[in-house]
Amino acid sequence: MTGHQHHHHQHSTSPDAASAHEKARAAATPDPGRTVVRLELDAREVDWSFTPESRTRAWGFNGQVPGPVIQAQVGDVLEVQFTNRLPEATAIHWHGLRIPAAMDGTEMVQRPIAPGDTFTYRFRLPDAGTFWYHPHVNETVQVERGLYGALVVRGGDEPTLDGERVLVLDDVSLDSEGQVKPPGGWIEQHDGRQGPTRLVNGRQEPDLPMAAGQIERWRIVNASSARYVRLSIGERPFQILGTDGGLIEQPVTAREVLLVPGDRIDLAVGPFSEGDIVEVTSGRYNRRTIRRSRDERFATVRVGPASPSRAAIGGRLRTIEPLVSGDVTVSREVHLGVRPSLSTGVKFVVNKEPHHRDKPVKVGELQVWEVVNDTLMDHPFHLHGFFFQVLAVNGEPPAFRSWEDTVNVSPRSRVRIAWMPDDRVGEWMYHCHILEHHASGMMGHFAVVA
Numbered sequence: 001m002t003g004h005q006h007h008h009h010q011h012s013t014s015p016d017a018a019s020a021h022e023k024a025r026a027a028a029t030p031d032p033g034r035t036v037v038r039l040e041l042d043a044r045e046v047d048w049s050f051t052p053e054s055r056t057r058a059w060g061f062n063g064q065v066p067g068p069v070i071q072a073q074v075g076d077v078l079e080v081q082f083t084n085r086l087p088e089a090t091a092i093h094w095h096g097l098r099i100p101a102a103m104d105g106t107e108m109v110q111r112p113i114a115p116g117d118t119f120t121y122r123f124r125l126p127d128a129g130t131f132w133y134h135p136h137v138n139e140t141v142q143v144e145r146g147l148y149g150a151l152v153v154r155g156g157d158e159p160t161l162d163g164e165r166v167l168v169l170d171d172v173s174l175d176s177e178g179q180v181k182p183p184g185g186w187i188e189q190h191d192g193r194q195g196p197t198r199l200v201n202g203r204q205e206p207d208l209p210m211a212a213g214q215i216e217r218w219r220i221v222n223a224s225s226a227r228y229v230r231l232s233i234g235e236r237p238f239q240i241l242g243t244d245g246g247l248i249e250q251p252v253t254a255r256e257v258l259l260v261p262g263d264r265i266d267l268a269v270g271p272f273s274e275g276d277i278v279e280v281t282s283g284r285y286n287r288r289t290i291r292r293s294r295d296e297r298f299a300t301v302r303v304g305p306a307s308p309s310r311a312a313i314g315g316r317l318r319t320i321e322p323l324v325s326g327d328v329t330v331s332r333e334v335h336l337g338v339r340p341s342l343s344t345g346v347k348f349v350v351n352k353e354p355h356h357r358d359k360p361v362k363v364g365e366l367q368v369w370e371v372v373n374d375t376l377m378d379h380p381f382h383l384h385g386f387f388f389q390v391l392a393v394n395g396e397p398p399a400f401r402s403w404e405d406t407v408n409v410s411p412r413s414r415v416r417i418a419w420m421p422d423d424r425v426g427e428w429m430y431h432c433h434i435l436e437h438h439a440s441g442m443m444g445h446f447a448v449v450a
């Protein structure tokens, strides 16, 4: 079964929902001195070479995989006139953006856009960071075939680096004809699809030329269906500058970082020496799948002649006020679980229910959620439309404070998060970002109410 995931709730055909769209669009005005960034986007079939030898009938935004990198500044309004040229309905979800519910692109808030139809997304960009966009309809097929792209929002006070790359990681399963394999059997339903062909920006294991002596900002998105990327850049140290919700407070030096499906990370990478060949790899990570994990390469950095560096990162990137301090009361537990299924072995559920209907939350009432993984495999928990802070993982505080929209929950573990529902009332959701698990039912939807 391939994830037409939401069967049991109403589509937004009511006059209320229509006027919510109108209100959301009308409310979107750029900040003083900022602008409206307009672009046309379509989803369509495209002949794409993921590998030098193959020619694949892929699906892409504006005929490319990934879609164009959308660039804007905090306070801009983004207006996307979207046309669906696919043979099936779709919609766009703006992953990580704190925008009105009516713009979230899920089937909770929007009737999927029929083939040939158009829809205008329009919203203000409230936060700097690295985000991404992808369909939230039949995702296990649509995202797998190439429908995703990055969205970069810049703040007024960004660190200075010598260059910037946006690297969208994915993997794909191609058959002997070079076509994307259709969704597979029960092992793939269980593990999530992890294809053997590793892609960076739509190409298999590319070379990344870089000048010696320079330090670049790499904005990395994990757009794969299920792959956990334990990212290493030749085991060299790099600096973490930001996570899902933008810059962290100060750079953190690391030699590897785990990027779960849906995650983003901003790194300062380099400097390297002329002639260095540095492999960008994903190290083995045991997320308790049936198929074993291996060390695998995503790209190769080839370092050329030196260029002068003007990088100035500084010790302080920004201040993140803690959402809570001291003792807190958990307002709800979200249990990620499984239950037996005749067709696929297991079904993935939340609080024992596939496509769980969760209680509403009230505007202005701090949410402290304990996300509990009752299963024996990892799940990346993603909350739509709001950033959260991780308070504790199995009782231990995280290494540094950050804003997140996606966090890994290890087997039999508890992750405590805090988030504040602001005035964006409407229908929202959370789910496992392994697309096959989401499709199977590991998701909850709920209302934010006034």
Ligand SMILES: [Cu+2]
Binding pocket: 348, 378, 379, 380, 432, 433, 434, 437, 438, 442
């Ligand atoms: Cu999962």
